[in-house]
Every structure is written in C-alpha cells, then in structure tokens.
Amino acid sequence: MNKSKIIVTAAAVLIFIAAVLCATLFRSTKQEPAETNSGEGSVFFNAEETADGALRFSAMTDNFIDAFNNAYKADKDADFLPPLSNWTVSDYTESDGRETALYTFSREPNIWSLPTVSIYSFSDNDYIREISLNFDDHSYAPNLFKQYEELCYYAIKAIMPDLSGDDIKTIYQDLNQKAYDFITTTPYSLNISPPIIYYKGGIGLYPYFAIGERMHLCIVPVTNEYLEQLKDQGAQVIEISEFLEFSQV
Secondary structure, three states, X not given: OOHHXXXXXXXXXXXXXXXXXXXXHXXXXXXXXXXXXXHHOOOOOOEEEOOOOOXXXXXXXXXXXXXXXXXXXXXXXXXXXXXXXXXXXXXXXXXXXXXXXXXXEOOOOOOOOOXXXXXXXXXXXXXXXXXXXXXXXXXXXXXXXXHHHHHHHHHHHHHOOOOOHHHHHHHXXXXXXXXXXXXXXXXXXXXXXXXXXXXXXOEEEEEEEEOOOOEEEEEEEOXXXXXXXXXXXXXXXXXXXXXXXXXXX
C-alpha cells in the first residue's frame, strides 16, 4: 500500500471514529421532549373559535389550575388553588344561550370580602371561556387588596410566563386603576364589551367594575376579528408590548 492510500485510509478511520463518538455523545445528552404543561406558555392558552362562533382558550380548567400552581409554587413552595372538585360550581346563564359552568374558589367561602377566582367554561367539555379575578371593593382593606393583587400576579404569570415580574406588576396595577376609571352601571357578564383591553397573542386582559358589584380583572381569548369588533364598539385596544414600552418612557 503506498503512502497516499495509507493517509486516506487513516483519515477515513479517524472520521468514522469521530462520527461514532459524536453519536454516542448525542445519545447520552439527548433528553426526551418535556411534557408540555400550562405553565410553559401559549400552547394551552391559544384562542380558538368553536364551530358555532364562540371563543374559547385551547385550555381546560385543570390546565389553568396547574399553570397557576406552577407559578405560585416557584415562589411559595406550595400550591394555592385546590383541585377543581373543591371549587364551588354553578350553572351560568349567558345571553348567547351556550351552557356554561361557573367555577369559583375562595380560601374561605363564608368570608364574602375575600378575593376570589372564577373560571367560566363550557359545561360539556370544560374548555375555558373566561377567567375572572374578583375583589369586593365595598369591603376594602389594604391586606385584602394585597391578596387580590397576588391573585392577579400569579394568574397573569400562569398564562404569560415569559413576562418579567416587574412587567406583570405594571400591567395589573394599571388595569386595576382603570377599573376605577371606567366604573359603570352595566352589570358584568360574559361577552361584555370592555372599555379597554390589553392583549398579547390570543390572550386579552381587561378590567371591569360595575356599581354594586365586585371589581374584576378578566382574562379572555381574543382573535384579530374580535379585537377589531371591540374597536368598532369604541374600546381602546392596546398590545401589551406597546403598553410596557410606553410605561417605561
């Protein structure tokens, strides 16, 4: 065998060995895809339209509970929301005629002044129509409002985990103030036309406060068509990144 053939053969052997080593290393470091959970973002919280034109999240009630608890546990080392079986459930009569279940959670159901979490979902499949965080301003106390703000923080963190804590705080503080700015006499209901809505992808956030009722921070699925409809109805429609950029000026 001449010298050139020996060099070529040796090079081929080295390339083969290198390929084997790389493959072995890849197999040893490759991880199975992580199971997607609701704490990881928009997979579960995309907006979807049902066959009859209703908007919903691509998430069920349990997905939100898991996402909320994932966010809460990262800071508090404990769950906050119990399994759905421990929530109060009732039928909700909506003007569009669709059968809706209303799930509500309070740490002390007999204490009316405590802030609560509500999830409106379709009765037959538990896909989420709307999430509402609720505060009884008529029994206002600083410690109760602080608890309400904590609910706002972890609910937004659950569905928009890529936002920083400071950004989340800026968002809910602004929306809660606007609940007072846009106080109304029209009772709260699903499909209400809010005076202002912030959105990110298929997720919308809006405040609502009717005289004689609790204050709400609402989380809803949105599409471009729905946002255009709200604009036509006179609502202020603001993209969250634009709001955050403006608030930092």
